[in-house]
């Protein structure tokens with residue numbers, strides 16, 4: 406198997422494959438696999454993953470995009486949210502039991518949408534980059550490790566920037582950025598200078614109304630490439646990294662109707678990164694398997710709720726296979742899709758959230774070491790926390806005792822159930 410290194414290693418960088426795996430997820434997966442082998446699981450749904458709705462947190466604005474990571478020093482997991490109509494971002498810290506507290510609000514440009522976290526200046530503290538949709542710019546925010554962020558710069562990009570991804574495109578040790586410009590039908594590339602600054606490298610034409618963007622080494626040459634979904638062309642543009650942090654068009658792959666979001670991960674375990682695309686008007690997720698030479702093949706469509714808008718990736722039942730969580734805008738819920746290891750997914754449940762969920766991110770909200778989800782409800786003006794309850798909801802191996810599954814610390818299962 407070829408080396409697929411070169412992914413961003415920073416929390417929150419959206420190209421990180423399998424991002425958000427908690428430290429206890431693997432333990433649970435081994436238990437489930439053992440129980441399945443012993444014939445103790447007779448319902449496929451017992452394999453999970455399952456989530457229960459945690460607190461719905463009233464938010465001061467209309468939240469759009471989310472980034473997660475250790476945005477404060479000393480390990481307090483935080484979430485940063487873009488506030489589309491408020492021209493600001495909010496920063497949340499973890500309070501426990503799945504509750505979050507808004508600790509900071511910082512002004513950015515007009516109409517912030519996409520957001521990504523990474524350490525731009527190498528000082529060990531996570532920083533942020535935000536696309537300002539209505540201002541045709543990207544805000545760079547410097548973090549001080551205590552949850553405070555200061556806007557350092559606004560960098561002009563193409564028209565209507567809507568999503569951003571971080572990665573070290575030129576392999577010089579400093580993170581760079583790529584931005585999809587929805588109204589400019591292009592991708593802007595910014596090179597990180599290593600001290601927190603970014604300079605424009607150029608832009609690459611893509612299809613009409615590019616929305617989500619992800620990075621991965623599609624052809625195994627050690628250089629991170631890009632994939633962008635084109636909302637009005639119903640396809641995905643593949644951009645190939647030619648070295649030096651520059652990209653050139655590498656073909657398109659057709660998907661279903663009006664794709665709006667894309668996620669990356671190795672769905673079939675062959676060491677080659679694959680893609681999942683949320684199609685807003687065919688109400689499904691298209692699975693695109695990478696062939697290792699930079700091409701992708703649309704192999705499956707998985708039905709979701711109505712108008713899927715964003716995708717999160719993680720192995721939430723710990724079976725070693727990546728799963729997906731998809732926000733459904735019009736049904737106001739989240740589809741949980743279990744990966745089956747051969748590139749197929751099955752919807753194993755839906756969890757209701759607030760009105761018009763727009764963004765979703767993986768983080769550990771209740772501090773139990775297992776990955777949870779945070780959802781931004783755009784018109785509901787709220788955040789919903791979904792707590793990973795696999796194995797703790799009376800299925801997936803509950804031993805019937807009131808003190809929860811034996812492999813979880815006492816009380817943890819109850820905490821998950823209380824909200």
Ligand SMILES: [Ca+2]
Pocket residue numbers: 572573574575576577578579580581596597
């Ligand atoms: Ca770089």
Ligand SMILES: [Ca+2]
Pocket residue numbers: 621622623624625626627628629630646
């Ligand atoms: Ca490559």
Ligand SMILES: [Ca+2]
Pocket residue numbers: 670671672673674675676677678679694695
């Ligand atoms: Ca693969």
Ligand SMILES: [Ca+2]
Pocket residue numbers: 719720721722723724725726727728743744
């Ligand atoms: Ca899994």
